[in-house]
Amino acid sequence: MKKGGYKKAFRAAFPYTIPVLTGYLFIGTAFGVMFQEKGYHFLWAVLMSCVVYAGSGQYLAVNFFSPGVGFLDVIIMTFMVNVRHIFYGLSLLERFAKTGKKRLYMIFSLTDETYSLLCTTKIPQGVAEDQFLFAIAVLDQFYWVLGSAIGALAGTFLPLHSQGIDFAMTALFIVIFVEQWMAGGKRIPAVIGICSTTVLRIVCGSDNFVLPSMICIMVCLILGRKYMDQDQKEEAISNAG
Template identity: 50%
Template structure:
């Protein structure tokens, strides 16, 4: 591991450290509450590593859901990562074997950092991106294990604790809004989602509506890609 890249990436990931310790602990509490100890928390965070997907996994484990249900629900809740991947194609180019880990580790928070963070002068950008992804997952694993251990020792009620994930999403959205001068992509995403919810939400349900809205957002952004990139170049 490039120590120079790791040292440069750590300050950038401190906000994620704070968030992941909190929501990772919440996940650990919830998992322990349904009878799965810190070992399960560690391996779920190591191999699954999907915040909202792992929160959902707690409910599915508690309900003894079938593998088919687990697969379908995981696809629905993590469908947005297809959109993330499209915008990271150039950034991950030339990363060799690390590309596979970068794809695996592309959570909402890591995506937000990779979209805006710039490698300092003298630091290899590819190593910098890899360090960000690696540090973020280590924070999540640490938080989930701490939460599971604490949940086994302390009598903590988990009611409403899953809202921690929603709160973190809101914080990330606000930070991204402040970081960029142009808000058209965010506005398009919000408008498309609201329209799809109003038209399709009652008919198909929120999960199916989410897939449709994400698909529409991808099509709209691809159609406007040249215009958006042209405006970005002019603003620079």
Template identity: 50%
Template sequence: MKRHALKTAFPYTLPVLMGYLFLGIAFGVLLNSKGFNTAWAFVMSLLIYAGSMQFVAINLLVSPFQLAAAFFITLMVNARHLFYGLSMLDRFKASGRLKPYMMFSLTDETFSLLSSVKAPDNVNPKWFMFFIALLNQGYWIAGSLIGNIAGSLISFNSTGIDFAMTALFIVIFVEQWEQAKNHVPAILGIVITALCLILFGADRFILFAMAGILVSLSLLRGKLHVKESE
């Protein structure tokens, strides 16, 4: 049963494989350029496993330690995961002992897959979702290690390499836009984020933007569901 679920899940993760290998390599190279070896790349990708936050964490590691600043930066960067977790509550109900890992491994790309695909009739949904999440993390770890090792052997100019994560977010947004029938949530997200950026500045806008999006979507939830069903 598990082996069958693994074989079935693998093809769905191939797009993530390509993206995570290259992004992981970018992270590994950048991490190595700051003086951190393969062990750091492995542990961070295994235990933190938050692509954008791992890029940010590199700067935190080389800066004077400030607990409060690190906490709020992490909260701002990963605040979007609040939305992911809430939207996946029903799908994770039957996960049993796998549920903690499913919650931990809910990255942007894994969320995109789990929210858009369904297990075939002859595959256990719990293990199907688990192996999608596990394979994706495996790709990220592999890319991080490859990049870190390559960075230690070959000289790279790492300028601009951290833009890779931004590029991935743009691709995910475009893909979700094309698949969605209702574009109101996406438009709300863009408008509210732009307003918060103008009002609060680049260093503080994320939390305000997330709060605004949460309130707006909560208030419009009924209307959005009706429009989506139409």
């Protein structure tokens, strides 16, 4: 391993994570405010973001601390909110196999935004792939923990209200999607995602469409992978020429 390899990887990864930085500082702060409103010490919000780090799952967890919430309800709701991560992991098996001892952390730190960056960001020249991917994951979690700390501290000392603040997570998803769409490249996966979720939301209803949509998207991507891979190879050859 070359000396300074990780330092180089973090420097290379940082510009790609700036959109996540701006988003996570805001929605992490929102989570911290919501968590502190439940009456907990601000350090608990920071600790939760360090050891749970579930994004929308943490937003949901805030409500689980309310009296009367059943254990079974917690299990079902957490599974429904985070079931998409099963499909994220399946699509990154080959890439994570190259990360060695860092693989467990890469699995733990796989959020929607990190997944998006890992799938779409090209590895810069002169940077080890495993170190670059690891740097993206670490930076993203750092932003989230920092935002949580800011929000919890602000909620402790300032008269803040969290009504409507949970929409911040949805807004971040939209911004990342639009940014990637505007960047160009192959938009077939995005079209598949839009069509699948739209149709299945109509068919299954707003409360039951997430899991069927994820299954539909995964099946379509698997069936169309050969075509998309071939298309990417032809594009790479064309650019090289």
